[in-house]
Amino acid sequence: MGKTILITGGARSGKSGIAETMTLGLGPRAVYIATAEAHDAEMEKRIATHQARRGAEWTTHAEPLDLTEALQATDGQGPRLVDCLTLWLSNLMFSGRDWQEEARAMIAALPAQRDPVIFVTNEVGGGIVPDNALAREFRDAAGLLNQRVAAAVDEVHLAVCGLPLKVK
Amino acid sequence: MGKTILITGGARSGKSGIAETMTLGLGPRAVYIATAEAHDAEMEKRIATHQARRGAEWTTHAEPLDLTEALQATDGQGPRLVDCLTLWLSNLMFSGRDWQEEARAMIAALPAQRDPVIFVTNEVGGGIVPDNALAREFRDAAGLLNQRVAAAVDEVHLAVCGLPLKVK
């Protein structure tokens, strides 16, 4: 079984940069599994900024929904960086999929992976309780998903100002 | 004096689960001091989810306001889990009580407790500054209460993705 790592942190805490460094530390060629979809100009800019930072060691595999299949398809190509679980969750919820079942299947598929998998996720529960019921529901789901993935992986790190703090 | 522990973390960071495990590690029978009041269906569902997870080792003592009295009344019945300080603060503020005085009295009562006390609290200061003055005032009070309790207890842990990170 390949090593599995979860990197969590707030917005702009440097979690993607930390995850990229850790992923390249596990193999000379790496696969970037992008769960983001560019729905507007702001999102396009964010995706382009992330891509510009990554170099020639990376191949990109875009997959907003079928993450388990993406992991199966890329196993054998080197360490995989999944960026990020929160957007995957958001995509599943918007598509009307059962995120709990999808997460269960994805976590159950991890032990059979030969190459490492590094997950990036977001801390979204650190602010004041949102006014909006949908935001609260999403925040709850994101926290539960993080807990389940954290329980399954080998290492968990919290990104603080671009630095990793080891939690597990 | 019984051991005192504070578990802090964002929404859905797994802090209640961590606190329940730590509480049962300190005695075979435990008391759950619930500060939550079910004012609406969403809150009722949240309370029911938490209760369903706890087993037969637990007795529940509901007390939204008089926490110091609840600690006195339950001392001798095993470790107590207070879930949570942020709701207690919110209840005090809504009732027009002087939360600073109530917090001072509660903290002053801790050294006389024979059984352990485990507190759960929320990190609410990690987001962008709220637009709303009442939200900012509550956020400030919650942070101050957390600091005062943290200074008084034996151990402090930050919950990250369901895992405890020892701070004190």
Next chain:
Amino acid sequence: MGKTILITGGARSGKSGIAETMTLGLGPRAVYIATAEAHDAEMEKRIATHQARRGAEWTTHAEPLDLTEALQATDGQGPRLVDCLTLWLSNLMFSGRDWQEEARAMIAALPAQRDPVIFVTNEVGGGIVPDNALAREFRDAAGLLNQRVAAAVDEVHLAVCGLPLKVK
């Protein structure tokens, strides 16, 4: 080169208190470089609360914008506490200055400082994604500034309930 430290944390996490203690640990007399400007009564009250806590060991140097010049002007007067980087960023952005260039110059000036510099900053990326585009832009800039300063300084600590957690 004087020691450089960054203290980060959410609102009311006790970061200013931690920073003040660390600063006085580095010299008997200290300089408080205040980046805050009192634009309203709430802000005035916050500034007064912070000032009341500091004692006679402190002299105050107020500078909302020209932080590099403030560091040059106060070098030789003892350890400097800059409180805080997030307000400095906000002031630069409101004034239409190029914050990236100002930050670059400030960081480049650190190695020539003989007296220590302790920075306080805010974690603002821990909540749900803000609705407001300006809040998202500020949150991104604040996170990037934190990462750049964290990469340059000797130590980084995360304040949790008034307690420092060493990250670097």
